[in-house]
Amino acid sequence: MARRKSSYSRRSSSRSSDGYSRNKSYAEERIERLTWFFLVLAIAGVQIVQQGGMAVPNWTVPFVGSVVLLGSGMYQYSRRWRVSPTTWLAGALLVGLALVNLYISPGSSFLGISLVVFAAVILVGLLTGET
Numbered sequence: 001m002a003r004r005k006s007s008y009s010r011r012s013s014s015r016s017s018d019g020y021s022r023n024k025s026y027a028e029e030r031i032e033r034l035t036w037f038f039l040v041l042a043i044a045g046v047q048i049v050q051q052g053g054m055a056v057p058n059w060t061v062p063f064v065g066s067v068v069l070l071g072s073g074m075y076q077y078s079r080r081w082r083v084s085p086t087t088w089l090a091g092a093l094l095v096g097l098a099l100v101n102l103y104i105s106p107g108s109s110f111l112g113i114s115l116v117v118f119a120a121v122i123l124v125g126l127l128t129g130e131t
Helices: 026-051 060-078 085-104 111-128
Strands: 010-015 021-025
Touching (some): 026 060, 085 111
């Protein structure tokens, strides 16, 4: 006989873009929101450090963003939660930007592109309910 899932451990939360509604656990939602918080914190932290007079390498923001996104994706995947392709693609893009900035074009700043990627991840997460 099939076991029933407990209603107290799941909470209805999101509706994806195709109209399919799925239940997520509170922990899964919390990790996704924490991912968004760390993305915002990465930008804020770099700006605060720069205002303090310390020089931060240009590759820092894309690298930290990629660590946050890919780390979150791996954690969610290890818990057998669904991870949005946006998380993987944005993390890979940020790794690429960090490597380009580190090895090919050290003088370029990818802060603007990183901000757009962060905003896109958060926006897609808000619209689809997945990050």
